[in-house]
Amino acid sequence: MLLLTTTGARTGRPHTAILGYYPDGDRVLVVGSAGGSPKHPDWYHNLLARPEVEVDLGLFQYQATAVVLRDAERDEVFARLVEADAGWGEYQKGTTRTLPVVALVSQPGPPSGGSSFADTLKTIHKAFRRELALIRHEIATSGTLGAQLRINCLTVCQGLHYHHTGESAGLFPALLAQHPELGDVIAVLQKEHDEIAVLLGELEKLVGSDLLGQVDELIAQLNAHLDREEAALLPYL
Known part of the structure; x- marks a missing residue:
């Protein structure tokens, strides 16, 4: 997962999105999938207007220029992305709509001071x-999701999938190698990943219908999982 900070096309305020990414040589690729929704995500519209962005990969942050891939290059790169996932x-x-593929190209100069992985x-x-609380609030007050929050809901589902996949494949094995005493708690966290994945799949199917109960269950399980993960792992990061 990476954090992509764009500048709002209309507001001029910073907007941070959590995205899955694909390393590609000296650039990073992201896809404006929004969970397959009919509209492009806000961050894509923002970088069309202002392509200067900030990328946070955890170990460091850097300024980048967002380049939208076009025509044959886009199709070739997207085919490679589909092979990977x-x-x-x-x-x-x-x-x-054609899902946009964007290359994030680092601007010259050293990375800006990075935050710790724990931060x-x-x-x-x-x-x-925050995003789940906003989604829950709209469902509770209106009984459904507006168009943009439907996109946000699908994006959160996708983001959680990539976040947990990255932890399971990278963070957890690395921590276990250095701290075998974490074996029991990581086993619990992995089990929670699997349970949350089931809820995410069910939620994606329900977007646009009666969602409140499903969102409440997801929020309850996810908050408990995030609390446990932070308490158990942050001291080691």
């Missing part, structure tokens, strides 16, 4: 909590 192809099948993990967790 078939989910991108499923999102494309679910919408009539970045807390920032990501905070963003997930």
Whole structure:
């Protein structure tokens, strides 16, 4: 996962999104999938207007220029992305729009002072909590989701999937190698990842219908999981 900070096209305020990414040589690739929704995500519109962005990969942050890939280059790169993760192809099948592929190219100069991995993990967790709280509030007050929050809901589902996949494949094994005493708690965290994945799949199917109970269950399980993860792992990061 990375944190992409763009400048609002209309507001001029910073906007941070949690995205899955794909390293590609000296650049990083992101896809404006928005969970296969019919509209491009806000961050994509922002970088079209102002392509100077900030990328946070956890170990360091850096300024980058966002370059939207076009035509044959976009198609070739997207095909490679689908080979790496078939989910991108499923999102494309679910919408009539062409999912944009964006290359984040680091600007010259050293990375800006990086935050610790623990701080970045807390920032990501905070963003997930905030987005789910907004989604829950709209469902509770209106009984459904507006168009933009439907996009946000699908994006959060996708973001959680990539976040947990990255932890399971990278963070957890690395911590276990250095701290075998974490074996029991990481086993619990992995079990919670699997349970949350089931809830995310069910939630994605329900977007646009009666969501409140499903969102409440997801928030309860996710908050408990994030609290446990922070308490158990942050001292080691």
